[in-house]
Amino acid sequence: MPFADDVRAGLTARPKTLPPKYFYDELGSALFEAICLLPEYYLTRAEAEILTVRAAEIVSLVEPARLVELGSGTALKTRFLIEAGLGRSALAYSAIDISETVLLATAKALASQYPTLAVSSYQGDYYDGLRQLLMDQPRQANGQTLALFLGSNIGNFDPPQALRLVRAIRTALRTGDALLLGTDLKKDPAVLEAAYDDAIGLTAAFNRNILARINRELGGHFNIGKFAHRARYLSDAGRIEMHLESLADQVIAIDALGLSITFGRAETIHTESSYKFSHEDVEQLAHESDFVLERSWTDEAGRFACNLLRCKP
Numbered sequence: 001m002p003f004a005d006d007v008r009a010g011l012t013a014r015p016k017t018l019p020p021k022y023f024y025d026e027l028g029s030a031l032f033e034a035i036c037l038l039p040e041y042y043l044t045r046a047e048a049e050i051l052t053v054r055a056a057e058i059v060s061l062v063e064p065a066r067l068v069e070l071g072s073g074t075a076l077k078t079r080f081l082i083e084a085g086l087g088r089s090a091l092a093y094s095a096i097d098i099s100e101t102v103l104l105a106t107a108k109a110l111a112s113q114y115p116t117l118a119v120s121s122y123q124g125d126y127y128d129g130l131r132q133l134l135m136d137q138p139r140q141a142n143g144q145t146l147a148l149f150l151g152s153n154i155g156n157f158d159p160p161q162a163l164r165l166v167r168a169i170r171t172a173l174r175t176g177d178a179l180l181l182g183t184d185l186k187k188d189p190a191v192l193e194a195a196y197d198d199a200i201g202l203t204a205a206f207n208r209n210i211l212a213r214i215n216r217e218l219g220g221h222f223n224i225g226k227f228a229h230r231a232r233y234l235s236d237a238g239r240i241e242m243h244l245e246s247l248a249d250q251v252i253a254i255d256a257l258g259l260s261i262t263f264g265r266a267e268t269i270h271t272e273s274s275y276k277f278s279h280e281d282v283e284q285l286a287h288e289s290d291f292v293l294e295r296s297w298t299d300e301a302g303r304f305a306c307n308l309l310r311c312k313p
């Protein structure tokens with residue numbers, strides 16, 4: 001059972017960690033959707049602004065016959081690209097997502113909204129999804145593919161993992177295909193920290209829900225009120241770190257693991273890193289994964305970038 005194994009490994013490690021993918025149970029996914037509406041969390045709106053303005057230009061540069069989206073979620077922003085693509089020629093859309101419920105709902109909604117769009121979906125993590133996609137749609141298919149990895153999802157991977165994933169995407173593509181990568185830009189730490197520690201406490205609830213999930217699913221005995229949400233920008237590393245800080249010395253039993261975890265006061269669990277990128281960071285990532293960074297567009301306020309990475313011959 002991966003959740004149990006990962007919780008055991010993370011909470012017995014030093015420093016303590018929990019993988020951010022476990023934020024997204026049903027409640028956590030709903031909290032994340034609400035975060036995207038927060039005034040402080042500008043990322044989603046900034047990316048939507050770029051796609052509204054630039055979708056037609058992006059589609060005319062790539063001329064895609066196929067969109068392949070990693071972590072599609074509800075694919076709300078993707079609709080700008082779908083509409084621009086359908087306006088030119090026949091288009092297929094393939095979604096890869098860890099959540100079967102989200103995938104099915106998205107596929108159904110897109111198929112009914114766009115009757116001429118050929119929709120397919122692949123449930124699994126990104127690597128699984130790419131593997132299934134390649135088995136199902138061998139790379140000799142006609143026309144160009146535009147892969148989409150939006151929403152700054154790349155930011156939740158440490159640099160070696162980010163490189164590994166972008167290389168895996170590159171392997172699933174052919175010369176001339178492209179990847180549209182959404183990245184949050186490095187900026188004033190105060191703006192970044194507010195985005196991850198909002199005034200009404202939604203991000204705090206999102207972070208603490210991971211402990212509540214351990215209570216619900218693994219018989220954990222966390223007193224949620226005894227853990228505080230912390231979000232800090234580490235400028236040198238270029239990342240926001242989210243932690244849960246123990247407000248007391250305490251020992252927490254987790255029944256399903258047959259384990260008791262000791263926390264010192266002020267000890268933290270590192271729950272998420274969210275990397276921020278400069279233009280040069282994206283250029284380097286592209287170069288190291290056999291892409292070239294062809295174009296980057298930012299929102300009017302220069303907070304977020306959509307980057308078009310083209311597969312090198």
Ligand code: AVI
Binds near residue numbers: 035043152153273
């Ligand atoms: C999903 N991911 C890109 C979000 C981010 O900004 O790193 C997750 C998130 N964590 C706190 N707020 C939002």
